[in-house]
Structures are given as structure tokens and as C-alpha cells.
Amino acid sequence: MTREILVNAQLATLDGPGYGLVEAGAVAIEGGRIAWTGAEATLPERFSGWPRTDLGARLVTPAFIDCHTHAVFAGDRAREFELRLQGASYEEIARAGGGILSTVTATREASEDALVEAALPRIDALIAEGATTIEVKSGYALDREGELKMLRAARRIADERPVRIRTTYLGAHAVPPEYSGRADDYLTETCIPALRAADAEGLVDAVDGFCEGIAFSPEQIARVFDAARELGLPVKLHAEQLSHQGGTALAARYDALSADHVEYATAGDAALMAASGTVAVLLPGAFYTLHETQMPPVEAFREAGVAMALATDCNPGTSPMTSLLLTMNMGCTLFRLTPEEALRGVTVNAARALGLDDCGRIAPGLRADLAVWDVASPAELSWRIGFNPLHRRIFGGSE
Numbered sequence: 001m002t003r004e005i006l007v008n009a010q011l012a013t014l015d016g017p018g019y020g021l022v023e024a025g026a027v028a029i030e031g032g033r034i035a036w037t038g039a040e041a042t043l044p045e046r047f048s049g050w051p052r053t054d055l056g057a058r059l060v061t062p063a064f065i066d067c068h069t070h071a072v073f074a075g076d077r078a079r080e081f082e083l084r085l086q087g088a089s090y091e092e093i094a095r096a097g098g099g100i101l102s103t104v105t106a107t108r109e110a111s112e113d114a115l116v117e118a119a120l121p122r123i124d125a126l127i128a129e130g131a132t133t134i135e136v137k138s139g140y141a142l143d144r145e146g147e148l149k150m151l152r153a154a155r156r157i158a159d160e161r162p163v164r165i166r167t168t169y170l171g172a173h174a175v176p177p178e179y180s181g182r183a184d185d186y187l188t189e190t191c192i193p194a195l196r197a198a199d200a201e202g203l204v205d206a207v208d209g210f211c212e213g214i215a216f217s218p219e220q221i222a223r224v225f226d227a228a229r230e231l232g233l234p235v236k237l238h239a240e241q242l243s244h245q246g247g248t249a250l251a252a253r254y255d256a257l258s259a260d261h262v263e264y265a266t267a268g269d270a271a272l273m274a275a276s277g278t279v280a281v282l283l284p285g286a287f288y289t290l291h292e293t294q295m296p297p298v299e300a301f302r303e304a305g306v307a308m309a310l311a312t313d314c315n316p317g318t319s320p321m322t323s324l325l326l327t328m329n330m331g332c333t334l335f336r337l338t339p340e341e342a343l344r345g346v347t348v349n350a351a352r353a354l355g356l357d358d359c360g361r362i363a364p365g366l367r368a369d370l371a372v373w374d375v376a377s378p379a380e381l382s383w384r385i386g387f388n389p390l391h392r393r394i395f396g397g398s399e
């Protein structure tokens, strides 16, 4: 079994309140797991013969977790970017058949191999900044075979790269053109049967939807969530991104892992989320790209005790972003998170948003998924813009 002890490190364990800082810390790794962590001076005798790596006082954090991406898709949306800069709104473009539906056309045409190939550079960019766990959603095919193809492509990323992939079924992302004006028929005939087929193939870790005026109503999302519940799958929801529809309250009612975007959520929604343990996943890349001005109710989340995560929302339309470091900076500058909240958002709270309890902190028994940074303090990770200080990434105890 591979053994290694990291010594002379500044640890931000994120285990407990605050950063969980340990100066002159050590982490013992055995068989891909953290065997021990604490101040180097208190390292137990039994580790004395183990190989040591001196980290030169560098910062060690849990490896990053991107808990909300649409990293599998074909084509690009640069033309739509131009149109928006000429004055068209995201909703106008969507209603005119562009937006998500233009990516649907490209993704339906792409092979599974082509989807994997297109996703890898996005995944590589996230890995290069210390990510070891990445969630990937379907939702750009919106037909049975295409949704399965997307999920298979997402799973295959983990064969191609040293990374853990969590897949989320997002069949209720948009109403496809062949069902235009017949959203409920789409759910009955395609979306829900495709979910069952994907689950039967073991392709689904969680179920998501887009609850919005341009997508599905809370009543329609509830039908998808009922199907998820029957299959024993956890749910999450794109809620209150562009308007207040009641998606957050619905998500809380189904004990959702997370409600994502949530710019238009209220203090009442925050209380419901706190009661159900639903994480608020904030996506500043989409807020930035769409020139949004409605801020998520961060203060209400703090007061209610709602855990906040941060994610890239990597997608071709509203957040063509593949940097969690930039996401942290945006979380602080645009949403006024503290650097500590930003770091919690891409580690411990991101793990919660995925229903994972074996990563996101530095603690004995957890996976040895770690990031070593050339920085003097954890706040530096959020402070800089467009700079990557990653020194080393450790995935399950290996490089």
C-alpha cells in the first residue's frame, strides 16, 4: 500500500468552523486515504519510517470539487454571446429557439466519442486548478438515446483522466422543439422514461431540473422529483435564477441536496432550505455572463445557517467558465462572500451539495484528495484573478 507523509505544510482542513488552520502540519496518506493529520510535532511514533515530502510551508487544502457543471456538450454559443451584446436578452434568445436549444441540436448530432473529446479540455482546465471531483449534468439532448449518450460520455471522462465524476440527470432542462407547447407530454413520454432507463444502466447519481418561466413549473418539476424518489435518487434544482417561481421551496420539500443559482430566493426560502439541509449552490459565472443585478440572498443564507457552495456552472450559454479559482474570486467580489466562505464553497459545502461525505475536508478516513498551493494564506486563493498557484494535486493519494 502506498504511504506518504506530507510535512512542513500549512493545513486548511475545513474540518470544523473556519479554515481549520494547522501551522507546521502534517498529513499521513495510506492506500489513498488520509491516515492521520495534525501538527507535525505531534506525529505519532508509528509513522516514523514512512517516506516524507517536505512542502516548504506551502498551503494544503482539500482538493476542489466542482458541484455544478454542464461540461458535456457539443458546439459553441459565441454567436449568441454577440447577439446578447447587441441587446437581445437570454430569455428572448431562448424563446426564439436559440439558447439551450441550439446546443441541443449540436449535442444530438455528436457521437459519444465526440462528446468525450470535447469535454476533456474543460475537465483538464478544472484539474489543473486542483479539482478532483466534478459533477456533470445531462440535459442537452432531451431525447432518450441522447440523454443516455451524454451520461455515458460523462462517466467515461473518469476512464480518461484521474478524476471522480458524479452524473446528474437533467432531462427537465428545456422543452425540446418536437414537444413545443407540450411540456407535460415531454415529461410523460420522454423525460421520465429516459430517467428510468438511465438509472437502470447505473448512469445517474442525482436528478436535476430547470424551474423557470422559460423551462418547467414547480408542478412539472414535482413530477420529475416523484419519479426520482421512486428510484431512490436524490434531487437538486436550478431554482429562482431569473425570477421567483417557488422552485426553492419545492426543492426543500423534497429534501434536495441543493438549490442552485437562487438569486431570486427569499429569506423565507432560506429558512426552508436550512430546515431541509439543502445547500445553496451559488453560480457567479452565470450572474456575470448575463449581467444580472439580482444578488442571491447571502445574508439571509448566513442568518438561517444555509451552507453555501460555489461552482462554475460550466456551460456554453450562461457560464463558459472552467476555473474554480475565478469562481471563488467572483463569489467574493460579486456576491460578497468571504474568502473563507469561498473556500468552503468549493470543498466541504460542494461535497455536501453532491451528497458525498468522503471528501471536501482534511480528516482521517477521508479520501486523500488534496491540493498543495504556492500561497502564504488561504485568502490568496480568492484574491488573485487569472493566476493559478497550484503546486501539486493529489487524487486518492496519487498524482
Ligand code: DI6
Pocket (backbone or CB within 6 Å): 099, 100, 103, 173, 210, 238, 241, 286, 313, 315, 316, 317, 318, 319
Ligand atoms: N441554467 C443555466 O445557467 C444553464 N442551464 C440552466 O438551467 C444554462 C444552459 C444554457 O444556456 O445552455
Ligand code: FE
Pocket (backbone or CB within 6 Å): 068, 070, 238, 313, 315
Ligand atoms: Fe446550470
